[in-house]
Every structure is written in C-alpha cells, then in structure tokens.
Amino acid sequence: MAKGPTVYHVAERAGVSIATVSFTFRQPEKVKASTRELVLAAAEELGYVPSASARGLARGRTGALGLFAYDYLLDPSGGPGGPGGPGGSGDLSQDVDAPGDREDGNLRLFPLYVDEVQRGVELECWRRGQALLVGGGNPANNEAVLSDIAGRVDGLAVFPRSVPVEALARIARRIPVVEVSESQRNRSVDHVTVDNASGARAITEHLIRVHGLTDLLFIGAGQSSDNDERLEAFQSVLKDAGAALHEPRYPAGSEPAVAEIVRAICQQGTLPQAFVCATDQDALVVMDVLAEAGIDVPKQVAVTGFDGIAAGRVIRPSLTTVRQPMERMGRIMVELLLDRLDHPDKPPVELRLPVSVVLRESCGCSPA
Amino acid sequence: MAKGPTVYHVAERAGVSIATVSFTFRQPEKVKASTRELVLAAAEELGYVPSASARGLARGRTGALGLFAYDYLLDPSGGPGGPGGPGGSGDLSQDVDAPGDREDGNLRLFPLYVDEVQRGVELECWRRGQALLVGGGNPANNEAVLSDIAGRVDGLAVFPRSVPVEALARIARRIPVVEVSESQRNRSVDHVTVDNASGARAITEHLIRVHGLTDLLFIGAGQSSDNDERLEAFQSVLKDAGAALHEPRYPAGSEPAVAEIVRAICQQGTLPQAFVCATDQDALVVMDVLAEAGIDVPKQVAVTGFDGIAAGRVIRPSLTTVRQPMERMGRIMVELLLDRLDHPDKPPVELRLPVSVVLRESCGCSPA
DNA sequence: GTAATGAATCAAAGCGCTTAGATATTTCCT
DNA sequence: AGGAAATATCTAAGCGCTTTGATTCATTAC
Numbered sequence: 001m002a003k004g005p006t007v008y009h010v011a012e013r014a015g016v017s018i019a020t021v022s023f024t025f026r027q028p029e030k031v032k033a034s035t036r037e038l039v040l041a042a043a044e045e046l047g048y049v050p051s052a053s054a055r056g057l058a059r060g061r062t063g064a065l066g067l068f069a070y071d072y073l074l075d076p077s078g079g080p081g082g083p084g085g086p087g088g089s090g091d092l093s094q095d096v097d098a099p100g101d102r103e104d105g106n107l108r109l110f111p112l113y114v115d116e117v118q119r120g121v122e123l124e125c126w127r128r129g130q131a132l133l134v135g136g137g138n139p140a141n142n143e144a145v146l147s148d149i150a151g152r153v154d155g156l157a158v159f160p161r162s163v164p165v166e167a168l169a170r171i172a173r174r175i176p177v178v179e180v181s182e183s184q185r186n187r188s189v190d191h192v193t194v195d196n197a198s199g200a201r202a203i204t205e206h207l208i209r210v211h212g213l214t215d216l217l218f219i220g221a222g223q224s225s226d227n228d229e230r231l232e233a234f235q236s237v238l239k240d241a242g243a244a245l246h247e248p249r250y251p252a253g254s255e256p257a258v259a260e261i262v263r264a265i266c267q268q269g270t271l272p273q274a275f276v277c278a279t280d281q282d283a284l285v286v287m288d289v290l291a292e293a294g295i296d297v298p299k300q301v302a303v304t305g306f307d308g309i310a311a312g313r314v315i316r317p318s319l320t321t322v323r324q325p326m327e328r329m330g331r332i333m334v335e336l337l338l339d340r341l342d343h344p345d346k347p348p349v350e351l352r353l354p355v356s357v358v359l360r361e362s363c364g365c366s367p368a
Numbered sequence: 369m370a371k372g373p374t375v376y377h378v379a380e381r382a383g384v385s386i387a388t389v390s391f392t393f394r395q396p397e398k399v400k401a402s403t404r405e406l407v408l409a410a411a412e413e414l415g416y417v418p419s420a421s422a423r424g425l426a427r428g429r430t431g432a433l434g435l436f437a438y439d440y441l442l443d444p445s446g447g448p449g450g451p452g453g454p455g456g457s458g459d460l461s462q463d464v465d466a467p468g469d470r471e472d473g474n475l476r477l478f479p480l481y482v483d484e485v486q487r488g489v490e491l492e493c494w495r496r497g498q499a500l501l502v503g504g505g506n507p508a509n510n511e512a513v514l515s516d517i518a519g520r521v522d523g524l525a526v527f528p529r530s531v532p533v534e535a536l537a538r539i540a541r542r543i544p545v546v547e548v549s550e551s552q553r554n555r556s557v558d559h560v561t562v563d564n565a566s567g568a569r570a571i572t573e574h575l576i577r578v579h580g581l582t583d584l585l586f587i588g589a590g591q592s593s594d595n596d597e598r599l600e601a602f603q604s605v606l607k608d609a610g611a612a613l614h615e616p617r618y619p620a621g622s623e624p625a626v627a628e629i630v631r632a633i634c635q636q637g638t639l640p641q642a643f644v645c646a647t648d649q650d651a652l653v654v655m656d657v658l659a660e661a662g663i664d665v666p667k668q669v670a671v672t673g674f675d676g677i678a679a680g681r682v683i684r685p686s687l688t689t690v691r692q693p694m695e696r697m698g699r700i701m702v703e704l705l706l707d708r709l710d711h712p713d714k715p716p717v718e719l720r721l722p723v724s725v726v727l728r729e730s731c732g733c734s735p736a
Numbered sequence: 737g738t739a740a741t742g743a744a745t746c747a748a749a750g751c752g753c754t755t756a757g758a759t760a761t762t763t764c765c766t
Numbered sequence: 767a768g769g770a771a772a773t774a775t776c777t778a779a780g781c782g783c784t785t786t787g788a789t790t791c792a793t794t795a796c
C-alpha cells in the first residue's frame with residue numbers, strides 16, 4: 001500500500017510530462033487522442049487516483065460543499081414521540097438488542113425536517129458533481145469542527161441555530177455560506193426561507209372558516225424566527241377575525257416544555273378548540289399527550305402542524321399541516337452556494353419559497 | 369473576499385515564523401504559552417481558517433472518511449410502499465406542492481436500512497473528529513464519482529452492491545475500504561456483516577414451533593449474499609423439521625418482482641401459512657399486496673422480515689423481524705477504517721455481528 | 737523551400753501547509 | 767559564571783497537482 005502513484009509515476013510510465021497527465025484528466029480536449037490513450041492506460045495500470053488535496057491546493061478550490069448538521073441526538077428538544085408502541089412485548093419477546101445499539105426511543109423513527117432538507121442538499125450536490133462534506137457537532141467542540149469543515153469546502157450550508165452568529169460570520173468571511181431561515185440573524189449571508197406568514201395565516205383561517213373554530217391556541221413560539229413569524233401571522237388572523245373570537249392564548253412554550261404545557265391544560269380541563277403548532281414536531285408531541293389523556297383528535301380538539309415531515313402522513317390521525325418544500329430548499333441552498341462562488345460581490349440573497357396547506361385528519365377534514 | 373489569509377499572513381502579523389503558526393494549531397504544547405496567545409490572536413483578527421487541502425497534501429492524509437451512498441431514488445427496487453394513505457384528499461385538499469418538489473411516493477417515508485447504517489457512520493465519524501464525505505451516484509458516472517471521492521479521503525465505506533468489484537479493487541489499492549456484507553465478493557477488503565444464518569434460523573423456528581406453521585414461503589432471494597445466507601438457513605431449518613412439513617417453496621424473486629409474485633399467489637389462492645421475507649422492505653411490499661387483496665395478517669398468513677428498519681415498528685400490523693444493529697455496524701465500519709490506516713498489513717477482517725429476533729404482530733405474537 | 741500559423745507538449749512556478757533538522761534561547765547545575 | 771541540557775523557534779524542503787508562458791512539432795500558404 002506504498003503511497004499511491006502520482007502524476008509523476010503516470011507521466012513517466014506514459015512517457016510524457018506531468019502537465020500532459022494533468023491535462024488528460026482536466027482538459028482532455030487539449031490532448032491529442034493518441035496521447036490521451038497512452039496516459040489513461042498508464043493511469044489504469046498504475047491504479048492512479050488523483051489527490052484532491054493537491055488539486056484543491058493548486059486550484060484554490062476544493063470542489064466540495066459542506067453541510068453542518070448539528071447532532072439531534074444531543075439536542076435537548078426531544079423527538080416527535082410518534083405512534084408505534086414498543087412493539088410486541090409479550091413474554092415471547094426477545095427484543096434485546098446487541099449492547100451498544102440503543103433504540104433512540106422514537107426520536108429517529110422518521111426523517112425530520114432537517115433530514116429532508118439535507119437530502120435535498122445531497123441530491124443536488126451529487127447531481128452537480130460536487131462532493132459533500134457533512135459535519136456534525138458535538139456541541140462541545142463545535143467551533144473546532146466548524147472551522148475544520150470550513151477549511152475543506154468551497155461553501156457551507158448551515159441549519160437554523162446550529163452555529164453561533166460570530167462563528168458564522170467568521171466562516172462567511174472566507175467562503176460563501178447559506179443558512180436556512182433565521183434571515184434576521186445574519187444579514188451578510190444568503191438565506192432560504194419559506195413564506196411562514198402565508199402558511200400560518202392559511203391554516204389558521206382554515207380552522208376558523210371551514211371548521212368554525214374560535215378558540216385557538218398557538219404552541220411552540222420563541223424558538224426561531226420562523227416560529228415567530230408563524231405566531232405573528234396567527235395572531236393577526238385572530239385579530240382580523242374580530243370580536244367573534246375568544247381571547248387568543250399563545251404560550252411561548254419552548255420545545256421541551258410543550259408536553260408539560262399541554263399536559264397542564266388537559267388537567268385543568270381548559271382545552272381550546274384547536275392547537276395550532278409552530279412545527280410538526282411540536283404537533284406530534286401535542287397529539288401524543290392528548291392521546292395519553294384520552295382526548296380525541298380531531299373530535300374534541302383539532303391539531304395542526306407546520307413543516308410537512310413524513311411522520312405527519314403516517315401518524316393517526318394524520319396531521320394537517322403546512323408543507324415546506326424541504327428537498328427543494330436543500331437543492332436551492334446548493335445552487336445559491338455555487339452561484340455565490342462565481343459572484344462573490346452580489347448583495348446577499350434572501351429567498352422565500354411558497355408553502356402549501358395540506359389538509360388531513362387532525363383538523364377534522366378527512367374521512368376519519 | 370480576497371482569498372483568505374494563510375499561515376504566512378498570520379505569521380507576519382504575530383511576528384513569528386510560519387512553522388510556529390502551524391505548531392500552534394497542530395501541537396500547541398510545543399509552543400510557549402505567550403507565543404501561542406500571540407498567534408491565536410493574530411489568527412482571530414485575520415479570520416484565519418487553515419486550508420485542509422494544504423494540510424492534506426503536506427501530511428499525506430486528508431483526515432476525512434468517505435461513504436459511498438448510491439442513490440436510492442434511482443434504484444429500481446422500489447420502496448416499502450408503507451401505510452399512510454395519500455392523506456386527506458377531500459375536496460378541500462390543497463395538497464399541491466410547489467412545482468419541483470415531488471413527493472417520492474412512499475419511498476422515503478422512513479429511513480431505510482442504509483440510512484440507519486449511514487447514521488452510524490456519521491455519528492462515529494463526528495465522535496472521532498473525522499470529516500465525512502458522502503458521495504452519491506448517479507449510476508451514470510459512478511466510476512468518476514467514486515474515484516473523486518477516493519481521492520479525497522483516507523478510507524471508504526461502501527454499501528453492498530453499490531460499487532462494481534473492479535472499481536472497488538482499484539480503490540482498495542490506494543486506501544482502506546470496508547464493505548457491508550457481500551464478504552464473498554471481494555476478499556481483499558474488510559467487511560462487516562451480521563449472522564444471517566442464526567437470524568433466519570431463529571425466526572423460522574419461531575414460526576414453526578411457536579405458531580405451529582408448516583407451510584412457509586421464502587421471498588426475496590438472490591439479491592445479495594446476505595439474502596442467500598438467509599435463504600440457506602431457512603431451508604436447512606425446514607429440512608431439519610422433517611417430514612411434518614409441506615414442501616418448501618422459495619421463489620428467487622428479485623425485488624421488483626416481489627409484488628408480482630405475491631399477487632399471483634393471492635389470485636391462485638395458494639397462500640402459504642407464512643411469508644418469510646429476506647428483508648423488511650420485501651416484507652412491507654408483501655404486506656401491502658396482502659392488504660390490497662384483503663388478506664388478514666397475521667390471521668390468514670404470517671409475515672416476517674429481516675433488518676429491523678423503522679417502518680416495521682410503525683406499520684400495522686407491526687412487523688416481526690430480525691434486527692441488525694445497524695447504527696453499530698456503521699460505527700464499526702469507521703472503526704475498522706481507522707484501524708486499518710494504522711495497520712495496513714493486517715489480513716482483511718470479516719466481522720459478523722449478532723442479530724436479535726423481534727417478535728411483533730405480523731407473526732401472530734402480539735396483542736393484535 | 738520557407739515563413740507563418742496553429743496544435744501539442746513541456747518546464748517551472750507556485751498553491752498553503754507540515755515537519756525534520758538546524759539554530760537560538762532559556763534553564764539548571766556545579 | 768560557564769557550559770550542558772532542555773526548550774523554543776526557525777529554515778527549508780517537500781506534498782501532488784494546475785496552469786501560464788515557452789518551446790517544439792505539424793500544417794498550410796506562398
């Protein structure tokens with residue numbers, strides 16, 4: 001395994017200069033066909049694989065993009081707590097896993113929001129022949145990891161709240177960065193977001209107009225600017241709907257607290273007519289708690305989410321929500337990054353994508 | 369965005385040599401504390417981010433591992449075809465997505481086998497401070513992509529049947545490679561597999577002994593050596609069980625054909641007592657077809673899978689299966705790769721991990 | 737036949753970093 | 767105080783590739 005062959009070896013073997021070898025791979029049309037054959041043959045025989053490090057150094061570009069995915073397992077926000085009981089646990093169950101392969105609870109049963117966006121990033125990178133580096137934190141050494149990634153790629157995609165602002169700014173000084181949402185936080189980098197306001201407005205109006213509900217409770221504000229925008233739209237709809245409505249209530253519940261909040265409401269018996277949740281994940285938690293409490297959705301209370309993650313389709317009752325074009329967002333991030341590489345001085349972009357309401361069972365729409 | 373600062377800039381600013389700058393980052397203990405501060409301050413001010421290309425070139429190691437994930441969307445094998453109808457499609461449904469954000473059918477509703485292994489790889493890489501490059505094919509230019517990745521990393525993890533043997537061999541000449549399963553195919557690289565035989569044996573015996581079934585049909589052979597091993601164990605159990613059993617039937621159905629096979633069986637009315645499937649994905653397809661045909665699982669026929677993917681927990685009836693420690697396998701792949709880097713000449717390893725039977729509803733075990 | 741033109745190839749200068757080995761500085765003894 | 771030993775820093779030689787500008791070779795035109 002003696003340190004693979006290099007251009008020099010190939011060049012020697014083919015009886016040409018290293019420049020010709022390089023050209024053969026990077027600009028084949030500049031090399032006479034016969035020579036090209038020669039070189040390729042030599043390369044093949046030697047098992048030559050060009051070193052990306054050397055290329056990157058010489059060219060000043062690595063040809064890779066980066067994705068910083070913070071580690072959800074270490075994320076305190078808890079999971080969807082979806083359906084699917086623990087499976088058959090009768091006395092026959094040998095459901096004992098090999099040690100060290102824990103179950104993750106229900107957390108990772110379904111791909112989450114970020115997973116779906118990430119998939120878009122992956123697909124687009126592959127389509128464009130870009131390598132993709134996915135980095136994860138490790139909240140501890142986030143900074144170090146981030147800097148490491150930044151040093152390896154031509155551009156970086158980051159998820160909301162996964163990177164401290166200063167760190168982001170630092171990276172952005174060196175390579176293009178595109179962030180999902182949070183457009184207020186750092187105006188110097190590109191952003192891709194969705195039209196939170198329209199989505200929240202549409203779904204809220206649906207509950208009011210179609211289902212005639214008047215006592216709506218917003219769950220899950222305060223976590224991100226996305227959530228805030230959704231809440232704001234929600235409030236404005238309530239206001240517009242006028243006096244007919246009950247006093248709106250919207251606890252700015254942080255995620256871990258969502259279950260607690262709903263549990264408390266159940267106990268007090270002060271159930272609203274609908275829980276309008278800031279995210280699907282919140283909604284799943286809410287539905288879970290309601291199920292625990294023996295409260296029927298949507299008969300006793302409606303629940304809506306926001307995002308359109310897979311779990312919402314599968315869970316029963318299925319979740320009425322606002323779908324974001326997640327994969328598309330990922331693809332666009334890649335596009336923006338690549339674009340920015342060619343036009344470093346264009347002013348920062350903020351793309352807002354449209355969303356669509358998806359009516360399912362949890363609001364009372366579908367044949368339950 | 370004038371090409372970020374380099375060691376030279378930092379060195380100048382801090383009034384030291386570039387060597388000292390390098391040491392400050394790579395071997396801080398070799399640098400006097402006061403100097404270190406100086407350098408770090410300079411770096412900070414300048415927004416210095418070390419170039420991984422240069423480092424990789426100088427060190428002969430990139431510090432990244434690679435994962436070659438073939439592109440499932442382009443994979444003809446079809447998806448789980450899980451539960452979860454199309455959602456509320458009443459006349460109110462505005463379920464129209466932004467163009468370009470197709471739904472993928474049910475294909476990606478749940479993380480699949482490879483996803484879960486991949487997650488293990490990711491987690492372990494992050495834990496160990498390794499960067500992870502995920503490459504996708506694009507069946508068209510697989511070779512090119514693969515070679516590109518190979519040039520960027522210190523080691524490569526590949527999934528079964530995603531890379532042609534010759535290509536694999538070529539890569540393996542240059543960097544360590546570890547493959548999931550398929551240990552017969554290329555004996556020169558490391559492998560991690562599970563104990564397919566035990567798993568298949570255990571689940572088959574369960575059906576026979578506990579549920580008293582005698583007419584078992586194996587579905588989904590011939591796709592991989594994993595499947596073959598499972599089939600073999602299945603057959604051997606049938607044989608051992610002796611004369612009491614019906615003639616076993618095991619069409620070597622290729623994946624796309626599974627649905628067809630089962631459909632045909634339903635129409636002919638020649639239902640076995642159980643479908644023993646080579647993979648969970650096969651089993652999901654089978655259950656889907658059975659549901660279509662109005663056949664009750666497990667009352668009329670039992671179904672079992674193999675793998676332990678998430679969908680099997682969520683689907684109704686939940687799927688009895690053999691669980692592989694998928695995340696663990698991913699982690700181990702990373703371990704093997706890193707290990708191999710230090711010991712290039714150790715003989716190839718083949719790790720077989722234990723599996724565990726997970727009894728759920730589809731075999732008739734749980735409270736349906 | 738030769739000058740002019742274009743095509744194919746090459747020589748050589750980096751790209752930004754790491755790391756021996758050389759050199760300078762400090763510390764510790766006697 | 768003087769010198770050996772230990773520390774800290776520096777000098778310089780690459781790592782394997784890309785790419786510019788120079789050189790060589792093959793054509794074409796007169």
